[in-house]
């Protein structure tokens with residue numbers, strides 16, 4: 001994210017519980033859009049935070065031109081908010097993404113910009129469908145990228161529960177998409193930004209060093225129970 005906080009635009013949403021239809025859709029349709037290794041690490045599926053007004057605006061989105069080959073890590077760029085639910089954070093981010101234009105974000109997006117969101121408690125939510133490239137306030141070619149955002153800014157601690165979740169998700173997404181370790185990177189490698197801050201940058205660099213011989217395997221999760 002840019003330094004402009006989407007929480008400035010937060011609206012109060014009442015949580016009315018998951019819609020049964022959305023739940024059914026989340027059980028079947030998105031399973032086709034990415035592999036199953038990541039599923040074990042997702043705490044909130046699409047239907048767990050989207051109300052009818054949070055449906056993806058597909059007319060504003062264009063699918064990846066080819067299979068994603070890059071996994072890119074971000075931070076939200078705003079302070080951590082432990083008392084706000086992850087559902088609210090996704091809904092606020094959706095509002096910012098689809099309703100707000102400003103000097104940094106000049107157009108409306110069709111959905112939250114990131115594919116996966118890790119909150120301050122180490123919970124992960126599924127955001128934008130991986131069928132579509134991410135969006136960004138910064139200029140770079142996002143086609144072919146899968147994105148994970150971690151809640152916090154450079155003044156926030158990069159918490160052990162967040163590190164644990166990020167580590168598991170990076171490996172799972174490498175397996176699901178066949179992404180090589182040297183293609184796991186950070187936003188600032190592609191654009192003029194400080195994202196994702198020094199702590200996450202160091203974590204990703206360490207990961208790349210330790211996992212350099214990791215061979216992605218899309219069948220690794222086939223034996224896992226449904």
Ligand SMILES: [Zn+2]
Pocket residue numbers: 001073074075187193195196
């Ligand atoms: Zn970023």
